[in-house]
Amino acid sequence: MGDLESGSGGNGLKRHPVESSSLQKKPLFHSWFQFLILLCLVVFILCYTLSSSSLSWWQSFPLHVQWTSRLNPPRHYRHPQQRVELNEIHKTTQDPPVAPTGTQYHQAYPRNYHFIMDNTEVCKTKTPFLVLMVPVAPNNIAARDAIRQTWGKDSLVQGEVVLTLFMLGLSGGADGEQQQEKLKQENLQHHDLIQSDFMDTYLNLTIKTMVIMDWLATRCPTAAYAMKIDSDMFLNIDNLVIMLQRPGIPKLNYLTGMLMWNRPVVRSKDSKWYVPEEMYPDPQYPTYTLGMGYVFSNDLPEKYVDVSKSIKPFNIEDAYIGMCMKILGLEPTSPPNPSQFKAYNTRYDRCEYSKIITYILGSPQELINYWTDMKKPGPPC
Template sequence: MENGRRHVRHVSIGILGAAAIFFLYLNWDWTSVSRTSSAPWSDPGPYHVAYPRNYKYIMDDTPTCRTKTPFLVLMVHVATGDVAARDAIRKTWGSEKLVLGRPVETLFVLGLPGGAEAERQQEELRRENLRHRDLVQSDFRDSYRNLTIKTMMMLEWLAAHCGQASYAMKIDSDVLLRVHNVVRLLLDPGTAKRDYLTGLVWWHSPVLRNPFNKFYMPRDVVAEPEYPPYPLGMAYLMSLDLPAKILAVSPAVKPIFIEDAYLGFCLRRLGIAPTDPPEATMFIVDPEHPLSGCSLSRVIAVTTTSIPQMTRYWQSGRQPGARC
């Protein structure tokens, strides 16, 4: 009998403990948790309110859009410590400077490094930029929860410096970009020159209410059941009249940490809808690897699983005869 009571008592304590942990989870201030672009929830640090408009650039001496006027500016979002990804892109698709007769430039968008090695890493970034002059860095903490800040600072930079360029593209650092296919799409007579934004557009994307999901959004932040249509953040193209327009309406749009969904809210405020690409296979976020030569010949942007894989795909896509 005593053993039975002891068992019941242990079970009760376990249930109460689990309930307490669940309660703490639901009420924890997750905004105090930061995550770098390249690691899971392992970067405890201050969380800055998404895009409060008081950040400044601390590294942006690139000649792009100052002494050079590109047709297309590629803006790669990359973690501060991911030198390998930057170097791989510089050697592959980021090395393509003249495509179908149009000048193309590639830049890397960064925030500040964090942690015990932040000062050393910042000095390494400074030396890296002296070699390549392709870093655009602002003084916000570079983390997963601050991707909205990174996106809006990218738009600020484009609006301030690249008014004479035609198009810009935001790309994640794990994405293979077929620059030839990008430029070919932009030169198509059917591609709009203004109010144009395309990528893998998510229509009727539900607002997730499960607090265990990393994209959880409470009703007091977003009351609607669906987000406005938006291009998935892996890669999207825009005409260069849009950055200034998005920035102009952004003060009236409540910022959220899901940066591509926030872009959708700004677009809705402008009365502009994103455009689906001509072919659904142009933007692939979750491909089945390995990709065939046919797929590579048609794709614009596709997520890869490693630097060697991205390099192989880039080399394969440049070989003659890789067609459907």
């Protein structure tokens, strides 16, 4: 059987235009003019309805969702100890104003936080060649005092102005107010504390590092170089300055230290360095410098802050800086003498310590003891 034509009866024959009056329909419109008037009225009502409802139909259309998702980054992992709540993600590509009511971009973006203790004048009176930024726990005054007595003591090293500052977050616990008052008194005495309003925890080290970068970018942009160095480190500051004075050391886009290549992401939940896949899905990190102490030209902090808007945060701070470098299209540089950046040692040797730049120590007292011995008269070797 052939297909029945549209408008045909059950016998498959085409109906004649003129049929009995029982089958004819009265015309809906008496003229094309009436039809056009009604059509214009319908269009007007539809446009008015759409404009009053803010184009809700367009907002629900899949193509719209795909387009706006490029402007609005996804919500990110937030650690339970994190103070700032995630709310509406900022929708522009410009720097947002600091707003106390919520997080802009994500929780590791440093301009979500506020400096509650600062020393803004330290880079105005002198232009430092090198700024040493030391992240330290608020209650670890022993580490700060040991550094003040040793490698953070001198403001002039090898003829260059060197500045040492300590970066702190907020301490928790019932004695928070008492601790805060002690910090204020300590800063009045030494003028070297910088404190921001994030919770000072191990899992917030990425936030702490990015706040350091923000301080360098906004408070001390004229410095030539900076170093992020942990508070449990021995730093041979003379050797570091001598290295940076070498003619071939870049003045821009320079990051150096102990380089880490092809490091796998730790997925074991029992590890201190555990990172879940939702925070960092790739199996290995980009090349980065070990967080114990890395040196960089001071043009990089502002670039790190800016590029961090588009980088999902995770809790391994030195690898996060490596990711910033990768997104910027840059790579860390091996130091002129890689053997100068060392991690752990088995014993103290005066000759060895006279040649290196960094070593990890076990206690503030070790730092004082080794430094005192290093400064004794006579050749080290």
